[in-house]
Amino acid sequence: MTDVLEISQLGNPVLRLIAQPVYSVQDDAIQTLIDQLLTTLTHSNGVGIAAPQVAASYRLLIVASRPNLRYPNAPTMEPTVMINPQLISHCGEVVKDWEGCLSVPGIRGLVPRYRRIEVEYTTRDGKRLRQELTDFVARIFQHEFDHLNGMVFLDRLDSVQDLITEQEYLKRVAPSTLT
Ligand code: ZN
Numbered sequence: 145m146t147d148v149l150e151i152s153q154l155g156n157p158v159l160r161l162i163a164q165p166v167y168s169v170q171d172d173a174i175q176t177l178i179d180q181l182l183t184t185l186t187h188s189n190g191v192g193i194a195a196p197q198v199a200a201s202y203r204l205l206i207v208a209s210r211p212n213l214r215y216p217n218a219p220t221m222e223p224t225v226m227i228n229p230q231l232i233s234h235c236g237e238v239v240k241d242w243e244g245c246l247s248v249p250g251i252r253g254l255v256p257r258y259r260r261i262e263v264e265y266t267t268r269d270g271k272r273l274r275q276e277l278t279d280f281v282a283r284i285f286q287h288e289f290d291h292l293n294g295m296v297f298l299d300r301l302d303s304v305q306d307l308i309t310e311q312e313y314l315k316r317v318a319p320s321t322l323t
Contacts, residue, residue, distance in 0.1 A: 146179040148187045149198040151246045156199070159247055160294040163194075163201045166227050169270045174202070178225055178268055181206055190246050191218055192284040194291035197247050203228045205288035209281050218280055226265035229289060232274065234258035241280075242317055243287055243297045244310065252313040254306035255297045257286045 152158050166174055177200055185193045185208055194205040208223035237259040244252050261282045264274045277285050287297055301307065308316070 146176065146183045149180050149184045151184070151188065152197055152199050154248050154296065154298075156247075158196050158199045158201055159291065159296060161196065161201050162294055163196050163203045163292040165203050166266075169227055169266055169268060174204070174227075175268065177202070177204070178206075182223055182225075185223065188246050192288045193246065194288040196291050196294075203292045205229060205285075205292065207277075207281060207284045207288065209284055221281065225268045226263070226285075227268065229263055229265040229285070229292070231286070231289060232262040232264050234262070235260040240302075240306075241283060242313065243283070244313075245287070245297055247291075248296060248298065250310045251298075252308050252310060252317075253297050253301050255283075255287075255300050256302060257283045257300075261285065 168174065177195065181193050181195065181198060184198060185206055191209050192205065192207050195202040204227050206223055206225050208221065209218045210220045211218050235258055238256045239259050240254045240256045242252050243255045259282065260276065260278045262274065262276050263285055264272065266272050290296065290300070
């Protein structure tokens with residue numbers, strides 16, 4: 145088991161940097177970082193994480209949708225490591241749904257995202273893949289991808305009135321998670 149890393153929180157300048165590309169996927173430092181991100185993600189009950197969230201300013205993210213206390217209706221998938229990801233295309237349909245962020249604890253926001261996207265990324269084995277993502281999984285990708293470009297979900301809100309606290313979110317939006 146590798147280390148659980150500390151999550152950089154809003155206000156830490158690393159979250160506002162444009163992350164640098166990964167040039168050598170097979171580097172020990174990169175492979176170790178991937179293992180640490182996977183461990184940190186599991187430990188924090190997240191469904192996605194981006195390297196800048198652990199103060200490693202690289203273009204590397206993980207999408208790991210699964211039902212949990214924070215997202216009870218999420219589909220289950222194997223954690224997918226995406227290195228040097230690109231958003232290739234998107235549909236015209238934008239949907240708003242609730243997001244939280246490990247770097248913005250205690251807050252939820254109603255964030256507009258494309259419903260269907262096509263992405264390309266390099267796997268941790270060095271293969272370049274192209275894939276279509278939809279709905280919640282597409283949302284996770286767009287959220288994590290923003291972290292690589294120095295953005296957080298707060299920057300995407302239509303209105304500050306689309307923000308609520310985690311406590312109100314659990315009461316109003318996902319009451320079943322309280323039981
Ligand atoms: Zn986030």
